[in-house]
Amino acid sequence: MKTFYLKLLTIIVVLAGIYLSINRYHQYAQYKNFEIINERQSMIIQLPNAEYIEIISRNDHVTDYKEITEKPFNVVTNIQKNSTLENSIMRTDFFYEYIENKENKREVIITPIDSKNIDINITSTTAYQFKEGLKYVIQLDYTNKTEFRETQELGGVYFEDKGCKVEIYDPNLDYDATENRQTLLLKREYSPSVEYNLKLTISCKD
Amino acid sequence: MFDAISLTINIGMLGYFMFSLFTDGLQSFANNYIFIGYLIFTTLTLPNLLARVIFKSRLFGFVSALSFLYFPIQFLLQVVVANLTGLSLSEILPFGVIFNLILWNVLFLLFVIGDNKSGNESEFTLGEILSGMLPAIIYVIFTFVLIRQRDSVIALDYLQHITVPNKMFNNGMLCLVPGQCSNLFLQHGYTTFYHTILGNLSTFLGTDPIKSFYVLDIVFPLVVSIPIYLKLKEVTKSTIWAQLGVLLALLTFVMGGYDFVFFLPQTLTLYFLILILREKELKLPQLILATLLLLPAHFIVGPLFAGYLWFRFLIVKNLNNNKEKNILLLLLALSILFFCLANIAGFSVEKLLQSDALKVVGSATNPYYPSNISAYIQNLGAGWLLVLLAYISVLIQKKKNKEDISLLGFITFGIIFYFLAPTYAHKFGIGLAFFAIVLIIKYLWQLGFKPVMKLVLFGLLISIWGLNYFVQYNKYLKFYTQKDGTASAIVQEDKALIEYLGENKLPDTFIISDPYTQLIVAALGNIDTVNAQYMPQKTRQNFLEYLEDPNPETYEKLLTSEGIPGGEDLNILYTSRIHRSIELDDRAWIYNIYSLPINNSFSINEVGEDLVEDQKRLNKDLIYISDNFILFK
Numbered sequence: 001m002k003t004f005y006l007k008l009l010t011i012i013v014v015l016a017g018i019y020l021s022i023n024r025y026h027q028y029a030q031y032k033n034f035e036i037i038n039e040r041q042s043m044i045i046q047l048p049n050a051e052y053i054e055i056i057s058r059n060d061h062v063t064d065y066k067e068i069t070e071k072p073f074n075v076v077t078n079i080q081k082n083s084t085l086e087n088s089i090m091r092t093d094f095f096y097e098y099i100e101n102k103e104n105k106r107e108v109i110i111t112p113i114d115s116k117n118i119d120i121n122i123t124s125t126t127a128y129q130f131k132e133g134l135k136y137v138i139q140l141d142y143t144n145k146t147e148f149r150e151t152q153e154l155g156g157v158y159f160e161d162k163g164c165k166v167e168i169y170d171p172n173l174d175y176d177a178t179e180n181r182q183t184l185l186l187k188r189e190y191s192p193s194v195e196y197n198l199k200l201t202i203s204c205k206d
Numbered sequence: 207m208f209d210a211i212s213l214t215i216n217i218g219m220l221g222y223f224m225f226s227l228f229t230d231g232l233q234s235f236a237n238n239y240i241f242i243g244y245l246i247f248t249t250l251t252l253p254n255l256l257a258r259v260i261f262k263s264r265l266f267g268f269v270s271a272l273s274f275l276y277f278p279i280q281f282l283l284q285v286v287v288a289n290l291t292g293l294s295l296s297e298i299l300p301f302g303v304i305f306n307l308i309l310w311n312v313l314f315l316l317f318v319i320g321d322n323k324s325g326n327e328s329e330f331t332l333g334e335i336l337s338g339m340l341p342a343i344i345y346v347i348f349t350f351v352l353i354r355q356r357d358s359v360i361a362l363d364y365l366q367h368i369t370v371p372n373k374m375f376n377n378g379m380l381c382l383v384p385g386q387c388s389n390l391f392l393q394h395g396y397t398t399f400y401h402t403i404l405g406n407l408s409t410f411l412g413t414d415p416i417k418s419f420y421v422l423d424i425v426f427p428l429v430v431s432i433p434i435y436l437k438l439k440e441v442t443k444s445t446i447w448a449q450l451g452v453l454l455a456l457l458t459f460v461m462g463g464y465d466f467v468f469f470l471p472q473t474l475t476l477y478f479l480i481l482i483l484r485e486k487e488l489k490l491p492q493l494i495l496a497t498l499l500l501l502p503a504h505f506i507v508g509p510l511f512a513g514y515l516w517f518r519f520l521i522v523k524n525l526n527n528n529k530e531k532n533i534l535l536l537l538l539a540l541s542i543l544f545f546c547l548a549n550i551a552g553f554s555v556e557k558l559l560q561s562d563a564l565k566v567v568g569s570a571t572n573p574y575y576p577s578n579i580s581a582y583i584q585n586l587g588a589g590w591l592l593v594l595l596a597y598i599s600v601l602i603q604k605k606k607n608k609e610d611i612s613l614l615g616f617i618t619f620g621i622i623f624y625f626l627a628p629t630y631a632h633k634f635g636i637g638l639a640f641f642a643i644v645l646i647i648k649y650l651w652q653l654g655f656k657p658v659m660k661l662v663l664f665g666l667l668i669s670i671w672g673l674n675y676f677v678q679y680n681k682y683l684k685f686y687t688q689k690d691g692t693a694s695a696i697v698q699e700d701k702a703l704i705e706y707l708g709e710n711k712l713p714d715t716f717i718i719s720d721p722y723t724q725l726i727v728a729a730l731g732n733i734d735t736v737n738a739q740y741m742p743q744k745t746r747q748n749f750l751e752y753l754e755d756p757n758p759e760t761y762e763k764l765l766t767s768e769g770i771p772g773g774e775d776l777n778i779l780y781t782s783r784i785h786r787s788i789e790l791d792d793r794a795w796i797y798n799i800y801s802l803p804i805n806n807s808f809s810i811n812e813v814g815e816d817l818v819e820d821q822k823r824l825n826k827d828l829i830y831i832s833d834n835f836i837l838f839k
Contacts, residue, residue, distance in 0.1 A: 002602070003653060003654070006595075006599060006653055007653050007655065009595060010592075010595060010650065010653060010663075011663075013591045013592060013595055014592070014663060014666050014667065014670070015666070016588070016591060017587075017588030017589070017591055017592070017666070017670045018588070018666055018669060018670055020587070020588040021587055021588050021669065021670045021673040021674055022673065024587065024673065024674065024677055025673045025676065025677055028677045028680070028681070039792060039794075040790055040791060040792040040794075041791065041792075041793075076793070078797050079793060079794045079797050080568065080569050080794065080797060080798055080801075081794045081798075081801060093577070093580065094577070098569075
């Protein structure tokens with residue numbers, strides 16, 4: 001009797017195993033609406049419409065929109081990326097960038113969730129004197145001119161270009177767009193440690 | 207019948223080689239896949255024949271593992287002969303390989319013919335061997351048709367390791383640890399035991415090393431499949447279950463461990479362990495000898511495997527009743543839980559005790575929670591569910607088998623060391639492909655499925671493992687996949703450099719370049735570099751600083767950097783990789799020793815005038831090797 005139940009359990013487990021394996025293969029093999037390129041001093045999200053979104057550490061800035069505008073990562077003293085051999089060996093499913101400029105540190109983790117969705121986590125630790133109205137700003141640069149609009153859902157901004165719609169969700173959305181209509185500025189009240197948890201949804205026509 | 211098949215295949219091979227010798231000449235053997243395959247197969251199975259024919263022991267067992275000592279002993283004898291005769295090792299070593307080929311054929315003939323007088327053991331053994339290799343052939347077809355590209359080398363380790371037999375062969379060097387022969391080994395991880403075997407496979411006879419590595423990845427699983435099959439056959443008494451087990455074991459891609467995927471010091475050590483485990487119970491002298499064999503083969507996994515053998519001998523063997531066995535099983539489970547939780551809480555040996563090693567690397571060598579758990583799970587994928595079932599089954603069995611407990615013990619040790627997270631902890635996944643599969647196959651076989659159900663189950667299991675293997679392997683290939691889609695460590699543009707170094711021997715030359723190119727230069731050109739791919743971070747920074755601002759001061763700073771020996775004539779090899787780094791301000795490679803840009807296609811439109819001028823000051827002229835390489839010499 002015990003063997004019967006073990007057999008039954010085994011069959012169930014094997015079927016569950018098949019489901020999980022097919023699912024894993026599907027996740028690996030499915031066509032994705034994006035490709036992450038983790039090179040140089042930026043993270044690039046390449047879209048199928050031949051354009052891309054770039055997040056460059058050098059463009060991060062701390063500003064009060066009056067006198068002060070500092071770029072904490074204009075100069076770099078250490079860069080770590082997991083895009084090469086290390087990633088192959090350690091088998092991490094996310095893209096990682098760590099930038100250091102002396103005491104200023106910035107870490108980006110981009111995790112593809114499925115064919116459309118990406119989680120972006122950016123943590124920046126900097127040392128500036130606090131001042132009223134001081135903001136920490138990151139930039140999402142797009143290669144084409146576009147219009148940034150707010151989604152119906154709270155906390156979202158989107159743009160559409162050449163058959164692709166990119167929605168950017170930020171739970172603490174405070175944004176601006178530059179005059180050249182290519183850059184989305186995401187702002188936070190300045191503090192020594194600033195964190196962004198963004199969700200990107202990329203939908204493209206076939 | 208199997209005797210006849212084996213003899214016919216071997217005679218056919220020899221006939222083909224004779225034919226090739228007369229039609230294409232001796233040189234053609236260097237690039238002949240069949241000859242390279244034959245050379246590798248005979249070299250890797252020579253110890254088995256020595257064990258059987260000379261020592262009258264099992265073909266695949268404890269003595270055959272010990273018989274691998276033949277290679278270092280043979281090498282030492284050749285060194286003695288070289289010293290006595292005044293000949294160089296490059297003149298003597300090829301004869302050693304040819305001697306081994308002849309010896310293999312003599313021993314094989316003795317095994318087949320000699321055995322026939324006293325019954326037909328060889329007939330049975332060869333039948334078993336072919337049965338064991340059948341699933342391996344399916345595996346090879348699956349891997350080399352669907353995943354691998356022809357002549358692809360997908361382990362930088364091969365390029366690193368070949369520098370040692372290169373030095374033995376070309377420079378007549380004798381070394382106990384690889385670091386004494388080559389400056390590519392920053393830590394002592396093993397003796398040169400493995401390298402004497404690798405030399406026989408890829409260097410000493412002058413075969414093409416790239417083709418040799420490619421064929422080695424085909425032949426090694428074929429050879430390893432035999433003891434895996436024999437072990438599984440012993441456990442299950444069933445040919446088909448054993449064959450399924452071999453296929454599943456080979457279809458397990460353990461990231462970092464690479465159990466049966468590559469022939470490396472750690473996988474050779476695992477092969478030794480599998481051979482040793484063919485003995486049902488090791489006696490104390492055997493255990494001591496096994497320990498002495500495993501330790502020098504690999505200084506990390508060797509002690510792990512030896513420790514496991516002692517665990518079997520001292521603990522598992524002495525478990526007398528179910529209560530003791532239950533306690534041990536629960537202890538194993540609790541250990542996993544404890545070390546896993548400790549890791550989640552932030553404990554890590556590399557962070558706590560190995561900060562110096564991390565400074566050399568430039569970052570942590572392990573992924574951390576939750577990535578580390580996900581990475582470990584991916585090694586077996588859904589197969590872990592069956593390991594769990596097998597564990598539960600062992601736990602509820604009234605009469606517990608000591609073999610099951612041993613298997614679970616090994617898996618537990620691997621997990622514990624992985625979660626302790628010393629540097630390169632992923633290497634502790636090694637052995638999973640063997641131990642987990644034996645456990646699973648044994649468990650499934652015991653359930654006694656009816657034939658139809660068994661057939662369905664086989665199909666499902668092969669699908670689970672096949673899919674996981676396919677994904678794991680392809681994800682591993684990510685680093686080796688170049689911009690043109692080629693998945694290999696050998697880059698098309700680098701072939702011009704390899705050709706140049708082959709045609710123009712550069713004795714007493716010391717080259718400095720980007721770390722990846724240095725590895726190619728050291729491995730395939732036998733030229734000294736600044737620790738090749740392990741070029742120290744500070745030296746990378748000083749090198750880049752000099753290239754961007756060449757002047758006597760930055761040159762002096764470069765000359766006094768770590769890894770650059772004084773008194774050597776330093777030659778800069780300017781590459782597309784370096785040019786791209788300067789032009790595009792891509793500097794990640796100077797901060798982490800594993801940050802190696804593989805692509806070398808960025809066009810060198812112009813080398814800085816300042817650099818040319820400063821090199822002229824040092825009496826160095828430009829040599830244009832190709833569009834992607836400029837040597838200052």
